[in-house]
Amino acid sequence: MLDLLAGLGAFTLSVLARLGLAARFSCSVLARVFGSLRRTGLLVREIHFAGVRSLAIILVSGLFVGMVLAVQGYEVLQRFGSADALGSLVALSLVRELGPVVAALLFAGRAGSAVTAEIGLMRATEQLAAMDMMAVDPISRVVAPRFLAAVVSLPLLAVIFSSAGVIGAYLVGVELIGIDAGAFWSQMRASVDFRLDVLNGLFKALVFGVAVGLISVFEGYHAAPTAEGVSSATTRTVVISSLSVLTLDFILTVLMFRGLN
C-alpha cells in the first residue's frame, strides 16, 4: 500500500517536473520566434516539410469527410423534410469544428511526429551538441523555425480541409443525391457567418498549431539519444498533441460559441 502511494507521489512529481521543463522550453522557443522570422530560408524549408507535405492527406481526408457528412446529414435531414439545410449543416460542422480539429489531428500524426523524429535524431547523433559547440544556438536555428512552420501551416491546412469538405459535400449532395444546388449554397451562405464561424475556426487552428508545434519540438529536443528514445518521443508527440487538441477544442468552443444564443 505504501509502495503504491510512494509510486503515485513519484509519478506526480515527475509529471510536474516535465511540465515545468516544457514550460521553460516553450518560453525559450517563443522568445526566439521573431529572430526566426528573419531567417526566411529556414522557415520556408520547414513550412515545406510540415505544411506542403501534409497537403495530400488533408485534401483527401477533407474531401471524404465532407462526402460522408453529406450522406449522413441527408439521411437525417430528409426525415424532417429539411434536406435543403444540408449545405448549412456541412459547412458549419466543417468550419467550426471538423476543419480545425481533424486537420490538427492529421497534422500531429503526419508532420508533428516527423518533426519530433527529425529533432530527436539530431539529438541522438550529437548534431545539436555540435551546433551548440560551434556557438550556434540550436533552439534558434533548429527548433524555432519548425515551431513557426506549424503555427503558419495549420490554419492554412484547416481552411483547405474545410473547403475540400464543402466541395465533397456538394459533389455528393447536389450531383449524386440531387439536392437543389441553389438551396445548398444559399442556405449555407445564410447560416455561416464569416466573423463568427470562419474566423473563429481559423483562430482555433492557430491555437492548435501553437500546441502541436510546441509539443512536437519539445519531445524531439528532449528525446533520449537512442533509437528507443526517439521512437517513444514520436509516439508521445502524437498522443499528447491529440489529447491537447481535443481539450483545447472543448475550451475554445465553449468560450467562442456559447454566446451565440
Place this chain on the structure above:
Amino acid sequence: MSDPLDAPLIELKDVRFGYGERTVLDGLDLTVPRGQILAVMGGSGNGKTSLLGLLGGRNIAWSGSVRVDGQEVGRLNGSSLYALRRRMGMLFQFGALFTDLSVFDNVAFPYREQTNLPEAVIRDLVLMKLEAVGLRGAADSAPSQLSGGMARRVALARAIALDPMLMLYDEPFTGLDPISAGIIGRLIKRLNAAFGMTSLIVTHDVNETLRIADRIVLVSNGRIVRDMTPQEVRESDDLFIRQFADGLPDGPVPFHYPAPSYARQLLGEGSAHA
C-alpha cells in the same frame, strides 16, 4: 611580467563533477600548455568525455576551477561562452555532421553563421579546409554517402573552419580501420602544428596515441593517476601502464566485477542466484 602566451591554455584545479549521485571526476588537476597535443586515456566511463564537456561549458563542475585561456568556463554567461566556443573546435565521436546539408554546406556552416564573409570567399575557404583533410572531391556529397572515416574528416574540416586555438577530440580513432585511423592521427598532428593549436584527445587507441601525442595522462577513479610522455610509456614497468598499453586483461584494473566467493556461490551457499 610573464608573457601571456606562456600561460597555460587549460587549467583544471580540484575539479569534482558527476551525474546525479555518481561522482565521475573527484579532485582532478590538469594543466595544459599551449601547443601541446595531450591524450587523455582511461577505462570506459571514467569521465573522459565529461572532461570535454567541462572545457566546452556544457557541463558545470560541482566544485573546483576550470579555466580555458584564463577564463572560468563555468561562470561565463551565454554570449561570453559562445565567444569562447568560437575559438574552440570539437570533433565528435561519429562526426555529427548535419545530415540535411551537403559536405560543402557542413563545412561552410561556421562561416555562414559566424561571419559576414561573401559567398565567394566562403567557397574558397571551404575548399581549402576540405583540401587539408583530403576530401575536396567529396564537396557535393551528402553525409550519408560517406564512410565513417571520411565523415570524421569532414567534421574535422568543419571544426577547424574558424582556426580555433583549442581542438577537442572525442574518441577520434574509435571504430576506424587502421588506415583511416592513421590518416586522422596524422591530420591531428599536422593541423596542430600548422595552425599553432592546442589539442586534447580523449581516446582508447594506444597505438595512434603513442605515435602522435606529446603527453599522455591516464584517468582512473576520477583523478589523473599517470602523466607521461609516449617514450616514458613505452619504457615503463608500471603495472597500470603496462596493463593499459599492452591491453592485458587483468592487472590493477581487475577483470572480475566484484562478486562473492565463487566456490561458495556454486555450492549453493550464495544468496541471489541459488
Place this chain on the structure above:
Amino acid sequence: MNRSNTNVAVGLFVALGLLALVFMALKVGNLVSFDSADGYRLEARFDNIGGLRVRAPVKSAGVVVGRVETIHLDRETYEAVAQLRIRPEFRFSNDTIAAIQTSGLLGEQYLSLDAGGDSRYLGDGERIVKTQSAMVLEKLIGQFLYNKAAESSGDRK
C-alpha cells in the same frame, strides 16, 4: 531538394490556403454582411420575441434589408425590445408592420417588415409601432383545442 523548387511549393501552398479562405468568405460565409457603421437604427417591441436571435436577418418581401442588433427586456413594461440595423438605401413608412416569422417549418426565425402606405418615413432611432409577436406553439395548440371544444359544445346546443 532544390531551393527554388521548395520556394515555389511553399508559395503554392500558401496561395492555396488563401484561395480556400477566400472561398470560405464568399461562397460559404456571408462576408458581404455590412458593417454596423452604415445603416440606421429602428426599434421594435414585442410581447414575445420567440426564437429571434441577435444577428437574425431583417427581411422585407423576403429580401434581407438589415440585421437584428440587440435584444433586451424592458424592465418596466416587460416587453422584448429589439434594436434593428437597417441598410441606408431602404426606407420604411411609419405604419410598417414588423412580424417575427419562421423560414420554413424548422428554420431560423427572422423579422419581416411589411411596408404600409404612410407618406412619412421612419428615421434613425425611431420605433416601429405595429408589431406582431412570434407564434408560440403551445399557445396555438391551446387555442386550437379551446376552439374545438367551443365548437363541439356549440353543436350540442
